[in-house]
Amino acid sequence: MTRTTPRLILVTGQSGSGKSVALAALEDSGFYCIDNLPPDLLDHLAESYLEGGIAARGIAISIDARAPEQSLAGLPQRIEDLKQRLPQLAVNSVFLEADQQRLIARFSETRRRHPLSYQIDNLVEAISREGQLLTPIRAYADLVIDTSLTTVHQLREDVRSRLVGEKAAGPRILIQSFGFKFGIPLDSDFLFDVRFLPNPHWDTSLRPHSGLDETVVNYLEQHPVTHQTRSQISDFLSNILVQAIRSDRSYVTCSVGCTGGKHRSVYVVEKIARDLKPTFDNLVVRHRDLANH
Secondary structure, X not given: OXXXXXXXXXXXXXXXXXHHHHHHHHHHOOEEEEEOOOHHHHHHHHHHHHOOOOOOOEEEEEOOOOOOHHHHHOHHHHHHHHHHHOOOOEEEEEEEEOOHHHHHHHHHHHXXXXXXXXXXXXXXXHHHHHHHHHHHHHHHOOEEEEOOOOOHHHHHHHHHHHHHOOOOOOOEEEEEXXXXXXXXXXXOOEEEEOOOOXXXXXXXXXXXXXXXXXXXXXXXXXXXXXXHHHHHHHHHHHHHHHHHHHOOOOEEEEEEEEOOOOOHHHHHHHHHHHHHOOOOOOEEEEEOOHHHO
């Protein structure tokens, strides 16, 4: 089969954070996927792929805390060495995480055992210990995704759009709206609070609509502060993203929040995305909390 740039995607993170979902999304996109690969086999797998032993658009592997502690600690350096030795292979790493309360709830819902439960009986202690073991890998990751408030469908779309899609050179940019009452996206590189803008929620005729609807757009655009805010955020991000390209940054996450994530933040995200898209092709828009209404 014809291949462009050979790719290897490393999926790591906390148990219960969605690694299996991410790996499944990559498999559906044509990647050859392996779950819980021993780190010592990483080089051999990469070489086999480059030699044509694996027919796929890329390979994706999941490594977690079940690997030996010494192997986990040395994984960032192993990947750096791999990049130096096989420069023709594009390597990206993504780290998935979620807050402790959400992880506990997920294990309770699925009734699965934590991978470290054979060493540590207490679930909270096992989650904490896993976080400690994975700290060096998290610090090294190109992209960190907090799935605490992310649905399975949103995570799949994140993986497809941000990891698989390669429309142009430069960083892959996610611009998302959210509601503060549902929680702040902890994986944000830049976060903007637009709760000071006039709130359509207090107009009962506008309340059922969202920032995607013309009636809400017209309401917000009656106020000069709306245009000023949109312009200032767009200008700031435009300058920052140019610097990100120069620094070889792979991923940038920009979040815009209002109270509920339905009106003001949705409108602002749509407008600044329209401002930035002519310059930055690798741009994805997501409205995290719109489905909550």
